[in-house]
Amino acid sequence: xxxxxxxxxIAVAKSAGFASKLIGNKGETLPGRILLALEPEAISLLAxxxxxxxxxxxxxxxxxxxxxxxxxxxxxxxxxxxxxxxLSWGAAxxxxxxxxxxxxxIDELHLPSIIAQTDPEIVLLLNLTRDQLHRxxxxxxxxxxxxxxxxxxxxxIFIGDIDDPYINxxxxxxxxxxxxxxxxxxxxxxxxxxxxxxxxxxxxxxxxCSCGLTNKISDRQFKKGSAAFRNAALANxxxxxxxxxxxxxxxxxxxxxxxxxxxxxxxxxxxTKNPASWSEALSAEHxxxxxxxxxxxxxxxxxxxxxxxxxxxxxxxxxxxxxxERGMDMAYRLHVEGITNTLANNFDEAIALVKKKEVSVxxxxxxxxxxxx
Amino acid sequence: MLExxxxxxxxxxxxxxxGNADVLKFRAAMSGIRSRVTDISFTQVLPRTADVYLLxxxxxxxxxxxxxxxxxxxxLNSAVSKGAVVLxxxxxxxxxxxxxxxxxxxxxxxxxxxxxxxxxxxxxxxDISLDSEFxxxxxxxxxxxxxxxxxGTSVMPLGKVxxxxxxxxxxxxxAVSGNVFGTYLHGPVLARxxxxxxxxxxxxxxxxIKVIHDQLADQYAKWRRAAxx
Numbered sequence: 001x002x003x004x005x006x007x008x009x010i011a012v013a014k015s016a017g018f019a020s021k022l023i024g025n026k027g028e029t030l031p032g033r034i035l036l037a038l039e040p041e042a043i044s045l046l047a048x049x050x051x052x053x054x055x056x057x058x059x060x061x062x063x064x065x066x067x068x069x070x071x072x073x074x075x076x077x078x079x080x081x082x083x084x085x086x087l088s089w090g091a092a093x094x095x096x097x098x099x100x101x102x103x104x105x106i107d108e109l110h111l112p113s114i115i116a117q118t119d120p121e122i123v124l125l126l127n128l129t130r131d132q133l134h135r136x137x138x139x140x141x142x143x144x145x146x147x148x149x150x151x152x153x154x155x156x157i158f159i160g161d162i163d164d165p166y167i168n169x170x171x172x173x174x175x176x177x178x179x180x181x182x183x184x185x186x187x188x189x190x191x192x193x194x195x196x197x198x199x200x201x202x203x204x205x206x207x208x209c210s211c212g213l214t215n216k217i218s219d220r221q222f223k224k225g226s227a228a229f230r231n232a233a234l235a236n237x238x239x240x241x242x243x244x245x246x247x248x249x250x251x252x253x254x255x256x257x258x259x260x261x262x263x264x265x266x267x268x269x270x271x272t273k274n275p276a277s278w279s280e281a282l283s284a285e286h287x288x289x290x291x292x293x294x295x296x297x298x299x300x301x302x303x304x305x306x307x308x309x310x311x312x313x314x315x316x317x318x319x320x321x322x323x324x325e326r327g328m329d330m331a332y333r334l335h336v337e338g339i340t341n342t343l344a345n346n347f348d349e350a351i352a353l354v355k356k357k358e359v360s361v362x363x364x365x366x367x368x369x370x371x372x373x
Numbered sequence: 374m375l376e377x378x379x380x381x382x383x384x385x386x387x388x389x390x391x392g393n394a395d396v397l398k399f400r401a402a403m404s405g406i407r408s409r410v411t412d413i414s415f416t417q418v419l420p421r422t423a424d425v426y427l428l429x430x431x432x433x434x435x436x437x438x439x440x441x442x443x444x445x446x447x448x449l450n451s452a453v454s455k456g457a458v459v460l461x462x463x464x465x466x467x468x469x470x471x472x473x474x475x476x477x478x479x480x481x482x483x484x485x486x487x488x489x490x491x492x493x494x495x496x497x498x499x500d501i502s503l504d505s506e507f508x509x510x511x512x513x514x515x516x517x518x519x520x521x522x523x524x525g526t527s528v529m530p531l532g533k534v535x536x537x538x539x540x541x542x543x544x545x546x547x548a549v550s551g552n553v554f555g556t557y558l559h560g561p562v563l564a565r566x567x568x569x570x571x572x573x574x575x576x577x578x579x580x581x582i583k584v585i586h587d588q589l590a591d592q593y594a595k596w597r598r599a600a601x602x
Contacts, residue, residue: 133388133517134498138432191383191415197434197476199384199415302499303515305559308392332564332593333392336399 006045009038010096017093029085032093043088046095047118050079052102053238054118056111057126057167059277060231061086063254064126065105067235067247072101074244081105088114108142109135112149115156123150124159124238126231128166130189130309131274132301139166139189146170150177159237161230163187163215165207169194172213180237181218182230188275188309227280228254258372262351266358267291271368273300278310278362285314287360291350292341293367294324300364304329315339323350324367347371375401375408375577376423380449380465381415381439388517390429390462392561393570397425400570400590404582415439419448424577425458428465430518430559433475436464440480443468453485458552458577461486462562463518466547466555473520486548486555487525493541495519500601501537501558503546511535512566513597514558516546522557524548531556536601552576565597 017031035042053072055065062081069080079097081090086105091114095102106114108128115123125146128139136142143166150158151173158177162168163185171177172195184205193200196211208214220240222233228251236246256271268287272278296302304326312334320341322330331343344350347367351359363371379394394410401408413419415438426449431439443449449469453459459469467473470488473480482489496519503512512532521541524530530540531547531554539546539557547556554573556562563570567590575582 130387137496137498137517138387140432140434189387192432192434192438194434197437199438303388303517303559305389305392305515305561308389308395308561308564309386328589328593328596332589335589336392336395336564 032089430463503532505532
């Protein structure tokens with residue numbers, strides 16, 4: 001490393017991270033923050049010596065990044081993002097490693113800038129739906145930014161799930177792309193064409209617009225499947241591009257789910273954070289008792305209006321217990337949908353109300369991390 | 374039968390506003406009023422004879438599409454001239470005014486409310502509460518828009534802003550003229566403010582409705598009022 005300022009910045013950042021861990025912090029973003037403060041160009045300087053693979057999208061970033069890292073490890077050492085630290089600091093921190101490959105999860109709004117700084121080999125784009133609208137504002141706004149940056153990055157191969165019209169539009173002008181289709185799926189925000197603004201013509205779960213945007217023409221086809229299935233397949237397309245062997249993942253490996261015992265009861269947690277991930281989780285729900293935990297901190301989305309865009313009908317007949325800082329929003333939402341529920345003051349009270357030995361817990365982002373980590 | 378129409382929800386439903394129809398139907402039932410919610414999509418003909426029409430928030434392209442269909446059919450204008458109740462939120466509120474801008478293009482609006490919307494300097498995002506002379510208690514919601522809406526002389530605001538920004542011009546939110554209500558409040562606004570739902574039901578019925586007792590609804594509204602002040 002010829003750049004003395006960068007070498008110094010890395011040394012300081014690493015020791016700060018080490019010190020922070022000694023006093024009990026997780027220390028995931030601190031080294032990156034210090035590194036960027038001392039050397040603002042650190043990301044591009046460090047990325048120059050690596051093969052960089054970026055993963056972004058509304059849902060499935062963290063688990064898909066893990067899967068891609070597993071696949072790429074067949075080729076050499078991999079440095080990857082700490083759990084959920086997907087802003088510039090997270091990327092900078094991960095890039096300090098000497099590993100040849102960097103597999104990084106990147107926040108949707110930060111993606112264009114990180115692409116510009118790292119000139120990545122591959123960018124994998126999973127999906128774009130409504131999420132944290134207080135920050136993202138509109139889905140179209142995010143895809144417009146991606147569209148511009150994907151067209152700029154002519155050295156990069158963009159892999160995208162084009163059943164999502166926003167992803168299709170994002171990579172429409174990319175020099176190199178692998179357009180993947182899973183036979184189509186309905187998109188909750190796909191009524192207007194992201195490219196031309198016309199009313200998008202949907203036939204079942206496939207769309208085609210007069211401007212030419214369609215999911216019917218793709219480079220790689222898979223059968224329909226759950227979000228976990230799709231993300232595993234997309235991770236393996238990264239492997240195909242890098243000419244490695246595919247890895248067969250269990251679907252549960254690609255879900256943000258974890259089982260933990262609370263007062264003798266097995267609680268199966270699943271991370272749910274926006275209409276798309278709630279709908280996905282609810283469609284797979286089969287336990288007779290369910291706890292729903294809703295918060296509204298920054299990463300959860302500070303507005304809870306989206307609850308009304310999710311159908312909770314599948315919970316009818318189940319024992320539903322609700323808690324969390326915005327539990328009352330959820331309780332009233334279900335009340336209007338005709339789903340009997342009990343509002344508990346906190347998670348301990350909620351789990352005490354569970355009669356059976358096992359319960360499903362669908363938890364908002366911050367609640368998931370507080371309860372299981 | 375009280376006919377409630379949710380207009381173009383696939384386009385005008387970005388911020389959960391579809392819930393306004395669900396809450397209206399729910400409270401109508403509690404008041405002994407039979408009602409039906411019908412979704413009319415962009416490709417369907419909008420009936421002129423419904424009692425309540427609901428429009429929600431949207432992104433620009435969707436807003437322009439919805440407007441073009443409504444301007445062409447004139448069904449909403451016709452229904453309003455016969456006294457129909459309208460609740461239009463955010464992008465929907467802008468559409469029913471005299472003018473608005475979407476994707477840098479100026480549209481003339483349906484002219485149901487004497488308001489003009491132009492792009493504002495900043496996006497206005499966050500919790501909002503209003504002091505409204507239509508209600509004893511304040512209204513609460515969440516706003517997320519960049520339009521700045523100026524009121525003409527033939528409308529009154531829905532309320533005075535206590536917390537947040539509202540129209541982005543003056544200290545007020547929304548506009549009201551006869552049975553037509555426009556606001557920037559999401560939440561959805563009728564879920565957060567049951568008394569607003571009851572006012573719309575009363576206007577649609579043309580007479581006072583049977584008092585509704587829903588403890589959870591009242592508790593929820595009270596809790597949000599206490600949280601946003």
